[in-house]
Amino acid sequence: MRILYHHRTLGDGAEGIHIREIVLALRELGHEVEIFSPIGNRLPGFAPRPEPTGRRERLLARLKRMMPRFLFEVAEIGYNLYAFFALRKRIRNFRPDFIYDRYATYNAASILAGRRTGVPVVLEVNAPLAYERANEPDEILCFPSLAMRFERWICSHADLTIVVSSPLRDHLIRSGVHPRRLVVMANGVDPDRFSPDRSGAAVRLRYGLGKRIVIGFSGVLRPWHGLDTLLAAVGRIDPAEIDWHLLIVGDGPYRQELEAEIHRYAIEGRVTITGRVSHEAVPDHVATFDIAVSPRSTFYASPMKILEYMAMGRAIIAPATENIRDI
Incomplete structure (x- = not known):
């Protein structure tokens, strides 16, 4: 089949990895996939939050950083006008069997172009972004009611809406989306890359972990991931009884607060924060974990880290919430 993949992102970080893996998986199944996005038709790479390299990417990244939030939201809405006509042109040239759209706040362009041209969408x-941006402490949503109306309309007018968890499906149903539009499909991982056969020996050597019991976390360091709870828990383990080490694989806006907590518990010698690690290098780090932890999760997520832990056969500690039970 011929698939037109549309996303409205800079293709960096976790979302870039997700886009890349979906496109590669579709191509591996024999489908012809063409990408349409603000950064062109390139396939995102594996680097963690790389500096934008193209002229267009640098401009978009600068605008995102500097533009007042309400103007940025107006630009998000305005993107629909540009993308609608650009998608119609791409549809005429590529003649896709369907459009695969990665949902973004206010982004109705694929639905509008699909309805106009008769191409299914x-x-x-991956998340109820209107709800998320209205409720997360590091997000600002200037027009929450409008964003929620857009979200309901977009999810209701796609030919098929794939959601990553049962709680996310239930949230959209409560917001007014008809259940028949929704299909639950959890995230996945590449079992060839995240294999239990991977060795963590080199990473253990690099960080001087020796034969310690390694408790591990992999992901972006954000307040809602529950790392404060994890630190409080490991801080109560007596090293004389269990020779442990906490390996935190990743970086993020919560790092400074996390380092202050580590100092408060006086466990500096037993905690390592690696900083940014490329997606290609993550499996070798996870391979060092004896116990892999995901302390907290948003109610609607399908956490990639837990799927990666599972694929590599780690012992896992995670919340007993419905979305985690899904996987």
């Missing part, structure tokens, strides 16, 4: 929803 499959929508992928």
